[in-house]
Every structure is written in structure tokens, then in C-alpha cells.
Amino acid sequence: MKFSDFVATGAIRSHVDSSTKEGVIREMATALVEAGRIPASDLESIVKAILKREDLGTTGIGRGVAVPHTKHPSVDKLVGTVAVSQEGIDFDSLDGDPVHLFFLLVSPPDQPGQHLRALENISRQLRDDAFCRELKAAKAPADIQHLLEAADNHGMVS
Amino acid sequence: MQQAVSRDVVVGLKQGLHARPADMLAREARKWQSRIELVSKSQRVDGKSILEVLTLAAEEGTRLVVEVAGPDATEALAAIVRLFDSNFHENEETAVDTAGRITTP
Known part of the structure; x- marks a missing residue:
């Protein structure tokens, strides 16, 4: 799976306004609504479900990266977006570091394979330090978009 | 003392x-x-x-080999295999997940 298979272009954010876990999750989910990828009527329910998932254990997986996610019946295909915080946000990460890169995923309840392959793609690409660094330095959503495309094109990911 | 041990495990998690x-x-x-x-x-x-x-993207039913080498290999392997055998204590957590999804309007 590639980034272009699930990242909603119009929902990418290069500067998040929030400084809290809930804030950034809400901001990213709202961006998905604005991009027409999830229904506005489901926004609260999706934000609540993602926060509930965070309560079970942080998705701040280290290296300044978090992958907040949930399953939700409002989507029939995996949808996600990317956001960058220059300041970094406390996300109770596994390594204690603030999180700068966020990949938010909403997947259909009955298709765990899609979610796994998105996680695979994200984690595979993030092993590349240069990719992480360049994402964090992105000045505009278009920069992020280009970096994701470049990663997709390098990828040997199926 | 260095030891090297391995065991086959199967991913039993639905997700x-x-x-x-x-x-x-x-x-x-x-x-x-x-x-x-x-x-x-x-x-x-x-x-x-x-x-x-996470790069394994191991779906339910995937067969993996756990290979462990080092001074505490036997105990370490047992601990890792135990996680797979217990399905990572997933049952109660999945219930919370599902409940969260179903109870939200």
C-alpha cells in the first residue's frame, strides 16, 4: 500500500494550531471532514473513538511519530491524513519525546488488512531518518504531498 | 552463556x-x-x-519464527511466545473497541 492509497490530499496540514493530543486529533479529523472524506455528522463520534483508542495505549510509537486511529462504520475504505507540528506535542509517547509527525487513520470495521498495510507503509518509510527530517521541516501541505509521492515512488511496497 | 533458541508462532489476532x-x-x-x-x-x-x-503487517494466521540469541534467550523466548499464546490479552480490549464504536451515536 502507498501513501496515495489512503492519504486525503486536501486534508494534509503542515502547521497544526493545537498543542494537545485531543486538539491535534480533532484538527486532523476536521480536516478530513473539510476534504469531504468523512461526514461532518460523524466527526464527534470519530474523534471520541480515536481518543478512546489512545486511552488503551498511546499510538505515539517513538521517533516523534504518532499514528492515532480508529475503525469506524462511516468509511468503506481506509482514509487518512498527515499533519506536522513544528513545536511538538506531548502524546505520552513510548520514548517520552514530543510528537511532530501525525498519521491519522480511519478504517472500515471489517477490513483489518487495509489498516495493517497502512501501518506497514508508514512504519517502513519512517525508518528513513531523512524522510522524517524532511517531513518535519515541511513548510506547506504541498511539501508534505511531494515527500509522500517521492516515498511512494521509491517504495518497493506492494 | 550465549544461547540461541527459536520457536514457530502463529498470529491469532483477528485484527x-x-x-x-x-x-x-x-x-x-x-x-x-x-x-x-x-x-x-x-x-x-x-x-x-x-x-x-509493524512492517511485518502480519495478518491473522501468519506464521512467524521467533529467534532469540543471548544470555537470557530461553526465558526471553518463553516470554514472547506467551504473548502470542495469550493473543496479547486482546479479548477484553477488543470489547472496549467495539463498544466504543457501537455506543457512539
């Missing part, structure tokens, strides 16, 4: 080896001095790194 069990696995693996690797058909990854474990 596959997703973020939460990958985190549990990496946390457990980091408690041990031994090198702990998971081997699938196509790759070999460091069990102490959640990022590496």
Missing part, C-alpha cells in the same frame, strides 16, 4: 499484529538482553522496535 500488540511485543522484548528477531516469509525484523514489527 492481525497491529499497533497495540506490536507495542506490547516490543516492550516485552526490550526487557531482555538477548537479540530477539521475528522472521516472516519475506523479512526479518528486530522484535525490540515497534516500527520494525
Whole structure:
């Protein structure tokens, strides 16, 4: 799976306004609504479900990266977006570091394979330090978009 | 004393080896001095790194070999196998997930 298979272009954010876990999750989910990828009527329910998932254990997986996610019946295909915080946000990460890169995923309840392959793609690409660094330095959503495309094109990911 | 041991495991999780069990696995693996690797058909990854474990994208039914080498290899292998055998204590957590989804309007 590639980034272009699930990242909603119009929902990418290069500067998040929030400084809290809930804030950034809400901001990213709202961006998905604005991009027409999830229904506005489901926004609260999706934000609540993602926060509930965070309560079970942080998705701040280290290296300044978090992958907040949930399953939700409002989507029939995996949808996600990317956001960058220059300041970094406390996300109770596994390594204690603030999180700068966020990949938010909403997947259909009955298709765990899609979610796994998105996680695979994200984690595979993030092993590349240069990719992480360049994402964090992105000045505009278009920069992020280009970096994701470049990663997709390098990828040997199926 | 250095030891090298290995065991086959099967992913029994309905959702596959997703973020939460990958985190549990990496946390457990980091408690041990031994090198702990998971081997699938196509790759070999460091069990102490959640990022590496996630790149396996191991779905339900995937067969993996856990290979452990080092001074505490036997105990470490047993601990890792125990996680797979217990299905990463997934049942109650899945119930919370499902409840969260169903009860939200």
C-alpha cells in the first residue's frame, strides 16, 4: 500500500494550531471532514473513538511519530491524513519525546488488512531518518504531498 | 552463556499484529538482553522496535519464527511466545473497541 492509497490530499496540514493530543486529533479529523472524506455528522463520534483508542495505549510509537486511529462504520475504505507540528506535542509517547509527525487513520470495521498495510507503509518509510527530517521541516501541505509521492515512488511496497 | 533458541508462532489476532500488540511485543522484548528477531516469509525484523514489527503487517494466521540469541534467550523466548499464546490479552480490549464504536451515536 502507498501513501496515495489512503492519504486525503486536501486534508494534509503542515502547521497544526493545537498543542494537545485531543486538539491535534480533532484538527486532523476536521480536516478530513473539510476534504469531504468523512461526514461532518460523524466527526464527534470519530474523534471520541480515536481518543478512546489512545486511552488503551498511546499510538505515539517513538521517533516523534504518532499514528492515532480508529475503525469506524462511516468509511468503506481506509482514509487518512498527515499533519506536522513544528513545536511538538506531548502524546505520552513510548520514548517520552514530543510528537511532530501525525498519521491519522480511519478504517472500515471489517477490513483489518487495509489498516495493517497502512501501518506497514508508514512504519517502513519512517525508518528513513531523512524522510522524517524532511517531513518535519515541511513548510506547506504541498511539501508534505511531494515527500509522500517521492516515498511512494521509491517504495518497493506492494 | 550465549544461547540461541527459536520457536514457530502463529498470529491469532483477528485484527492481525497491529499497533497495540506490536507495542506490547516490543516492550516485552526490550526487557531482555538477548537479540530477539521475528522472521516472516519475506523479512526479518528486530522484535525490540515497534516500527520494525509493524512492517511485518502480519495478518491473522501468519506464521512467524521467533529467534532469540543471548544470555537470557530461553526465558526471553518463553516470554514472547506467551504473548502470542495469550493473543496479547486482546479479548477484553477488543470489547472496549467495539463498544466504543457501537455506543457512539
